[in-house]
Amino acid sequence: MKQLRELSYEESVLIWDEERKKSFLFVLRPGGELGTHKGKILHDEIVGKAEGSLVLSSTGARFRVFRPSVTDRMMKVQRKTQIVYPKDAAWFVLAMNIKPGMKIIEMGTGSGAFTILLAQLIGPDGKIYTFDKREDFLKNAKENLKKAGLEDRVVFELLNAGDSFPVKDVDAVFLDLPEPWIAISPAWDALAPGKSIAIIVPTAEQLKRSVETLKDKGFAVIDTVEILERRILVRKKEGVRPFEKMVGFTGYLISARKLL
Amino acid sequence: MKQLRELSYEESVLIWDEERKKSFLFVLRPGGELGTHKGKILHDEIVGKAEGSLVLSSTGARFRVFRPSVTDRMMKVQRKTQIVYPKDAAWFVLAMNIKPGMKIIEMGTGSGAFTILLAQLIGPDGKIYTFDKREDFLKNAKENLKKAGLEDRVVFELLNAGDSFPVKDVDAVFLDLPEPWIAISPAWDALAPGKSIAIIVPTAEQLKRSVETLKDKGFAVIDTVEILERRILVRKKEGVRPFEKMVGFTGYLISARKLL
Amino acid sequence: MKQLRELSYEESVLIWDEERKKSFLFVLRPGGELGTHKGKILHDEIVGKAEGSLVLSSTGARFRVFRPSVTDRMMKVQRKTQIVYPKDAAWFVLAMNIKPGMKIIEMGTGSGAFTILLAQLIGPDGKIYTFDKREDFLKNAKENLKKAGLEDRVVFELLNAGDSFPVKDVDAVFLDLPEPWIAISPAWDALAPGKSIAIIVPTAEQLKRSVETLKDKGFAVIDTVEILERRILVRKKEGVRPFEKMVGFTGYLISARKLL
């Protein structure tokens, strides 16, 4: 890929503390400083380094610098809402049959975490049309996409759930709404035939109503799952076992295809 | 996306039986026929239709026709080996920070299921270098990629696990091997700094040895998880509940980043 | 415990095939024979042996003989209905605060699998009152309890769901019914104050309605869970990992306590 090897001003970087398994995401600015529990890190000392380089804080503590991965970017968006978690977002990539160049509608921009993943995957030739009824959410999400350098692939627009989408013939529609069923008919109208709708909902009742509405509208190949991500602790001496704590639930995931 | 609306000869299509929730994947050929439990379907009658169209068999049974999604293609490869399942492959998309244009090494081509997903996501400007020690696996995988129309994005090469990779400065490395630790040092040499290695292993012992080798070699930001996909049954009358059967385990998933 | 060391006629035994991990449960009879894939086993040769003894079939195949555990008995009842699975039954033992000498109502005898566990745990001084609206179920369950040698601890009675229970001041009530909510008021009337009701239901809708009815009736300390049992494969050479197949779901489990 065409990308400078060296980190430069105005790009986002991730500072990683291997010892504490913690990271910080920020934009490199001339004269900038990052305050950590272990002293200050000067932005100027990071610029010009390659990814994976060692960075020392003012107290001599050791950090590593990386370009943020898409997961880092998603998890570290400025949150004004719940986000679609990476484990679920990943499932949707396949369920929505994502590929470069796609044209996608997202209804319920929220904080834009999933928008970042979609924008990365559709590439410079694709386009995300993301809608929310809250102007403050759109503004915040736009800022999050900007930090990720992906804002030119995304069109942000104010829209009430249930209203008709101003784009047609799209390759996929994603709904993240309290009442997704009201947006299923507009989604049908916007989708090219055979293409996929994807929905995330937090409760069994919403799952049921969404699936019933999909069926009534004429969608087929309906899939409904839940994804559990279990982190494993791997330690040389003490041994291997799953972590004691885990995220027990985030949402039910739905996908379906439009018939002609 | 630039894609013909109408299905045409020589492309793969998916015939879907909504009633039995079963599908058939095949290439449209002039004069071709698909035999089903419910009569014959003529390829010539499919050509020219749009996705989502109704197709009637010789006995009048109703089917729908689609372009296969990437999941359809992965699940329906000609299998000569275990495949990386979609639920796990999806997690790797984020863990490997996949984007269009990437250059990726895959060691352990197997049947090429994961290769199909990677090839779809890196787009026409990216490249997958996939290696296997078995010529028959490579040949079969190449055939699978060809059916998916993605073979020009993939370089297939014979290589023993542990041997040096003939490409350098790649954006990600994926290992699916019985002894992945022997390929970790070659992976390090091939990766650009800061980039990700991803590994799948079936047992706790392999997980442990892989993670230890990653640490010894100097990889950081190591993540180790297991993904459980739980299918939910949504029925209007009987109600909502998880399926009675589920896939209990496929593999442990590892990711890490190369330091400089 | 006072129990003969030697196996004797008229008691149930379990023949275990370690190689195939399969077992057979039957009652020892003079002159009896058990047919297996690996030849015949004569009952007369088992009588007088102790548990864990080696038993040879007519073809010389090696088996082991045991007294059946309560799990063996539950899983091998003559089934006319779904049974409460051991993983769920175990949770109820604590949720119902089972102890020897208890007086328990079970509504929905089914095949009597859970009845067997309860009858074992309450001991000779306790009593299970089990009700079903189907006489054939009661008859079959009685036969199952008899094989387990526990029928004298159980009273079987015909009763429609929702009808008043003919026993009062019981220490626990268990409901396994399609519409458990109709039996919650009768359960309240039958329970001693502070004692527990326990319910199993297969869907989210039934779970919700049951919990709402419990709250309306005045029950408190309501707990609602689902139990997943994951079998682990432990192999010296190939290594440790969860089984590839697992039971994905059996039911939602509820418990609550009666207020005064």
Next chain:
Amino acid sequence: MKQLRELSYEESVLIWDEERKKSFLFVLRPGGELGTHKGKILHDEIVGKAEGSLVLSSTGARFRVFRPSVTDRMMKVQRKTQIVYPKDAAWFVLAMNIKPGMKIIEMGTGSGAFTILLAQLIGPDGKIYTFDKREDFLKNAKENLKKAGLEDRVVFELLNAGDSFPVKDVDAVFLDLPEPWIAISPAWDALAPGKSIAIIVPTAEQLKRSVETLKDKGFAVIDTVEILERRILVRKKEGVRPFEKMVGFTGYLISARKLL
């Protein structure tokens, strides 16, 4: 069961705050007081009430009083160690084929939580022989059993892991030790033929070594599982879904039967 209906001095009671889903366990003493976030509760006002009764604090806050269930007692022991969690303890009840009157060895008394469950289930005619190498653990556990009114069913004894057990012909052995394999041979010697050994271990490596030692020693019918308990949130308005947080892992559970 023969039990006074009214709560009396010197017995343990559970005060339940339905609003906050919190409980307090303590022994009723003449003149005693319980301090809560919502004011004081006088022990003297509880005595003479029945289970499930309303109790008002000094500020008029509403509480309910119960006799503690066995789960309450287990979860609220004075902890000097990790405890066997109820979800796992429940599985062992069936795996060890517990019934009233049994004679059981427990090696690794810990805080005595599982001992409480076993002591409740074996009844007044059974006996638990529990061993630990730490005198302070035994003393604390004894105190916990005493509070549960079950100390007369339990023999506490100092013993190093791996030493021979001073009781023989027992109906079950339970091991909760860092290196359970060193106690497998003594367990064999103490068990009556055909009876069950049960083991809990926290890592895959310990699981493997335990199972291999069981096989080498001659145990059969080996079962190895993990139990996941998932709490479900049931809300009238917002709907049904699993909790967002869950306990991800506690231990691997093993059971096996002694051959002759």
